[in-house]
Amino acid sequence: MQYSQLGRTGATVSRLVLGTMNFGPHTAEEDAFAIMDRALDAGVTFFDTANGYGGADRRGWTEEIIGRWLASRGRREEIVLATKVFGQMGPGKNDRGLSALNIRRAVDASLRRLQTDHIDLYQMHHVDRTAPWEEIWQVMELLVAQGKITYVGSSNFAGWHLAQANEAARARQSLGLVSEQSLYNLLTRDIELEVIPAAEHYGLGVIAWSPLAGGKLGGRSEMGVRRGTADRRHDPADLTEQLDRWEAFCSERDLAPGQAALAWLLHRPGVLGPIIGPRTLDQLDSAIGAVDITLSDDDLTALDEIFPGPGGPAPEAYAW
Structure with a gap:
């Protein structure tokens, strides 16, 4: 396994992040336990979830599964x-968002479901344009002081949101954000314009979600297995030529496409690592193999030709 610091903190995490969104809706609890056991034994120490995972009718289900695993294994401090x-x-007007009222309720509910007394990285899942940063940082600082959370991260923020958040934290002499979780893969490279430069400037570790673009980069056998948010910009009919070239690239180098897509992210500047979301032990074992792949400069250049990025950071990517 490869390890890195969690952004500019002193905490060490695995560069593969175990995503748990499938636990419950798509992966039975017994199988989820086996995946978490195998992942931790393989050195994956960074586990990611969300209070809403579990489906529209079972929000919190995934945290409950993880909580029962933590209670039964006694390995909380290893992750x-x-x-x-x-x-x-919930049904209430204040049962969502980033108000201090909701955050205080939500963190206590997550702690109960997870059966733990602290959350190591508490992430804002989206921008809340109605909640001022002074309010957000006041409650986050309180939760840190109470020992309920250790670090604060963001997810799905634009580059200017990262700057806004961390400048507001700096004015309060707070640590601020230490990570940003963004949609990032060979097919969707928008964050190279603003998010990655902002994250690097402020010392945030970038965590990539949907690293296989909803299965498209996992090889033809995985195409269409999971259709979701990551697919919204791409009609599969428009990707035939690119994906043919991608599979040829992998075949010529004797690489499994899914592993190669993860390895590419592990080579990207500013990226802490990708989130792997296995539904089965076989998928987990395959994903872990990505850390053993080294892509040469020529390989990376070839991939830029197949999947062109935005051309560099903003504004150079689009201005003189």
Whole structure:
């Protein structure tokens, strides 16, 4: 396994992040336990979830599964545990978002479901344009002081949101954000314009979600297995030529496409690592193999030709 610091903190985490969104809706609890056991034994120490995972009718289900695993294994201190807050968790007007009122309720509910007394990385799952940063940082600082959370991260923020958040934290002499979780893969490279430069400037570790673009980069056998947010910009019919070239690239180098897509992210500047979301032990074992792949400069250049990025950071990518 490869390890890195969690952004500019002193905490060490695995560069592969175990995503748990499938636990419950797509992966039975017994199988989820086996995946978490295998992942931790293989050196994956960074576990990621969210309070809303479990489906529209079972929000919190995934955290409950993880909580029962933690209670049964007694290995809480071996992992860095991350969860998220933002989505609608109840019928009330204040059961969502980043108000201090909701955050205080939400963190206590997550702690109960996870059966732990602290969350290592508490992430804002989305921007809340109605909540001022002074309010957000006041409650986050309180949770840190109470020992309920250790670090604060973000997810799905634009580059200017990262700057806004961390400048507001700096004015309060707070640590601020230490990580940003963004959609990032060979097919969707928008964050190279603003998010990655901002994250690097402020010392945030970038965590890539949907690293296989909803299965498209996992090889033809995985195409269409999971259709979701990551697919919204791409009609599969428009990707035939690119994906043919991608599979040829992998075949010529004797690489499994899914592993190669993860390895590419491990080579990207500013990226802490990708989130792997296995539904089965076989998928987990395959994903872990990505850390053993080294891509040469020529390989990376070839991939830029197949999947062109935005051309560099902003504004150079689009201005003189």
